[in-house]
Amino acid sequence: MDNNRKPLILVVDDEPHMTRFVRMNLELEGYRVIEARNGMEAIESVKKYQPDLVVMDVAMPVLDGFEALRYIRQFSQVPVILLTVKNEEEDVIKGLELGADDYVTKPFSPRILMSRIKAVLRRSSQHNVFKEQKVKVDDWLTIDFSAGEVIVGGKHVKLRPTEKKLLMVLVENAGWVMPQEALLVKVWGPEYRDEKNLVRLYITYLRKKIEPDPSHPRYILTERGVGYKFVKFQK
Numbered sequence: 001m002d003n004n005r006k007p008l009i010l011v012v013d014d015e016p017h018m019t020r021f022v023r024m025n026l027e028l029e030g031y032r033v034i035e036a037r038n039g040m041e042a043i044e045s046v047k048k049y050q051p052d053l054v055v056m057d058v059a060m061p062v063l064d065g066f067e068a069l070r071y072i073r074q075f076s077q078v079p080v081i082l083l084t085v086k087n088e089e090e091d092v093i094k095g096l097e098l099g100a101d102d103y104v105t106k107p108f109s110p111r112i113l114m115s116r117i118k119a120v121l122r123r124s125s126q127h128n129v130f131k132e133q134k135v136k137v138d139d140w141l142t143i144d145f146s147a148g149e150v151i152v153g154g155k156h157v158k159l160r161p162t163e164k165k166l167l168m169v170l171v172e173n174a175g176w177v178m179p180q181e182a183l184l185v186k187v188w189g190p191e192y193r194d195e196k197n198l199v200r201l202y203i204t205y206l207r208k209k210i211e212p213d214p215s216h217p218r219y220i221l222t223e224r225g226v227g228y229k230f231v232k233f234q235k
Contacts, residue, residue: 007121008032008049012042012056012065013083022055025110026117039063043071046078053121055113058084058091066098073099077161079120083108089197096201099160119189124161135171137233141210141219143171150210157209162187166202167210167230170220175232177223203228 009031013019023033034049036042038060046054054072058065065082072078079101084091092103101120104113135143142151145168149158159167166187170178180199184192192198203222207214219231 006030006032007052008034009117010034010036010042010045010049010051010054010056012036012039012045012054012060012068014038014057014060018057018083021110022113025114029114031117039065039068039071042068046072046076050076051078053117053124054078054080055117056080056082058082058086058095066094069095069098069100079124079161081113081116081120092197093201096198097205101162115191119191122189123165123187137219137231140212143167152210153212159209160205163202163206163209166199167206170228170230174230177227177229179227181227183227199228 009026011019011022011026011033012035013022014037019035019037023035026033034045034051036045039056040063042054042056043063045051056065056068060068063071065084069080069082072080077099080099081102081104082095082100083104083106084095085106095103101123102116104116133145135145137143140153144151145164148161148164149156150167151157166183169183169186180196181193183199184195187202188195188198203220204214207217207220210219211217221229221231223229
């Protein structure tokens, strides 16, 4: 592969030893790497270099990782993996709600980080080759996979890449219950088969975007103890 075509990864951390550690392991895997020292530099680097993926620490001066991600999501859907020394569920949820694609807790092994990077890049590339089609579920809901959006009650609502992939898997299997483990493997990858909180979170995100009343879902139904199914409709 031509070196210019290898994925470009932006590493953002205010600790030089951490950026060196991550950079060395990424370059050993053949990735191109650029660096930023804080959230403001990260935002400018995303605008200037348009990396294929961002690995960003949460606790940084000037602008922390959460706030930097909030700004980045205003103009870019670049995949982002957040790094943190905390392992609290509230922080995980906050990062995912702001648009992070994954979350790795410090300290971590190079193997774990490389596995997560490859998984996120794989999901991103799969997002780009999804079948281009528009599915009319009923008069309220139309799903435009080619545009990465849903049309809900006449309003256009954008989907994030992971939301789009999860919705496609559910729609392709409409009427059938999809176990949580199957959704994790199909949408996130085999590395995530035990991360059931991811499915619950993204089902919640999708319901907020497509359901007339998310607390009483019409389209994405829960089969308690098993998984989820998209309501059967005329394809």
